[in-house]
Amino acid sequence: MQALIAIFFIALTITGFSTPVVRRLSLRLGFVDSPAKRKLHSTPMPLMGGVAIFAGAIIAMLIFARQLPSSVAGVVLAGSVVSLVGLWDDRKHLPAWVKLASQLVGGLILAYFDIRVKLPIPLFLNYALTLIWLAGISNAINFLDNMDGLSAGVSAVVAAFILLLGLQNNQLLVSALAAALLGACLGFLRYNFKPAKIFMGDVGSLFLGFLLAVLGLQLRFPTNVNFVTWMVPVFLLGMPIFDTTLVVISRLRRGVSPNTAGKDHTSHRLVDAGFSQREAVLILYLVTGAFGMISLFITNANAVESYSIAAIVAVLAAYFIWWFEKAGAKG
Numbered sequence: 001m002q003a004l005i006a007i008f009f010i011a012l013t014i015t016g017f018s019t020p021v022v023r024r025l026s027l028r029l030g031f032v033d034s035p036a037k038r039k040l041h042s043t044p045m046p047l048m049g050g051v052a053i054f055a056g057a058i059i060a061m062l063i064f065a066r067q068l069p070s071s072v073a074g075v076v077l078a079g080s081v082v083s084l085v086g087l088w089d090d091r092k093h094l095p096a097w098v099k100l101a102s103q104l105v106g107g108l109i110l111a112y113f114d115i116r117v118k119l120p121i122p123l124f125l126n127y128a129l130t131l132i133w134l135a136g137i138s139n140a141i142n143f144l145d146n147m148d149g150l151s152a153g154v155s156a157v158v159a160a161f162i163l164l165l166g167l168q169n170n171q172l173l174v175s176a177l178a179a180a181l182l183g184a185c186l187g188f189l190r191y192n193f194k195p196a197k198i199f200m201g202d203v204g205s206l207f208l209g210f211l212l213a214v215l216g217l218q219l220r221f222p223t224n225v226n227f228v229t230w231m232v233p234v235f236l237l238g239m240p241i242f243d244t245t246l247v248v249i250s251r252l253r254r255g256v257s258p259n260t261a262g263k264d265h266t267s268h269r270l271v272d273a274g275f276s277q278r279e280a281v282l283i284l285y286l287v288t289g290a291f292g293m294i295s296l297f298i299t300n301a302n303a304v305e306s307y308s309i310a311a312i313v314a315v316l317a318a319y320f321i322w323w324f325e326k327a328g329a330k331g
């Protein structure tokens with residue numbers, strides 16, 4: 001426990017103190033997000049905040065690497081690959097396939113360290129599900145980075161629940177990674193909550209998404225069966241999954257590429273409904289917390305209870321997608 005507390009505070013401190021330095025460096029190097037019609041900010045914003053998140057989380061982990069399972073090396077290496085490509089994308093605006101390729105490479109690195117889906121199904125399907133999960137969640141958190149404080153705050157809430165679940169099940173690596181991500185997100189959120197002074201960029205959102213996906217893969221629940229517990233990481237990341245599903249359905253319905261920027265995310269819909277940007281972000285924090293509470297229940301639920309809850313949540317999600325689409329979206 002003392003090591004986890006130390007990891008959290010080291011990540012928090014490094015990210016908190018390095019973010020202003022990274023901000024100045026970002027402006028000097030020209031890593032900025034310029035204002036545009038489909039964006040909410042009116043002045044150029046530094047984009048390298050994710051570098052501070054990466055530094056805080058990774059350094060905290062490396063300090064305690066000897067106390068952690070050897071598979072931490074695979075997590076660090078895979079996360080570094082994804083982050084470097086994200087940083088490159090912030091500078092050069094890479095095609096989507098390059099970022100996807102980095103996530104697949106990261107997935108192969110993890111597979112080498114035996115970090116993958118382990119369901120009672122054919123092995124090749126486990127590997128396929130692993131790659132789909134890693135790419136899907138990485139890009140879902142990237143999609144969610146559309147309003148001040150949203151992606152960092154949601155990631156912090158998810159990391160907090162994963163930390164709790166890791167502690168409950170004596171999973172040291174999961175708990176350590178979650179503590180590092182939680183500290184890094186909170187350290188960055190001080191400068192990213194509205195009005196933001198810096199954005200995390202793809203280097204940050206892809207790193208957070210990839211690491212949260214890894215944590216979801218690593219969670220184990222020995223007191224329950226896989227037939228039930230596979231839902232836990234899905235519920236933990238229910239908010240970004242819902243947002244991505246809404247955006248993809250909306251854009252395909254309108255004949256727009258899902259990879260196109262737009263003000264049609266859940267946060268934008270809430271603002272259109274009359275909430276302020278801060279209120280919209282806080283509402284989505286609460287929704288993420290509600291998904292986390294459901295995931296806690298699922299860990300001890302039987303099959304009937306868990307699948308009944310999953311069906312209810314699926315119906316509610318479908319209703320809100322329909323309601324948001326009916327209310328109209330800004331393309």
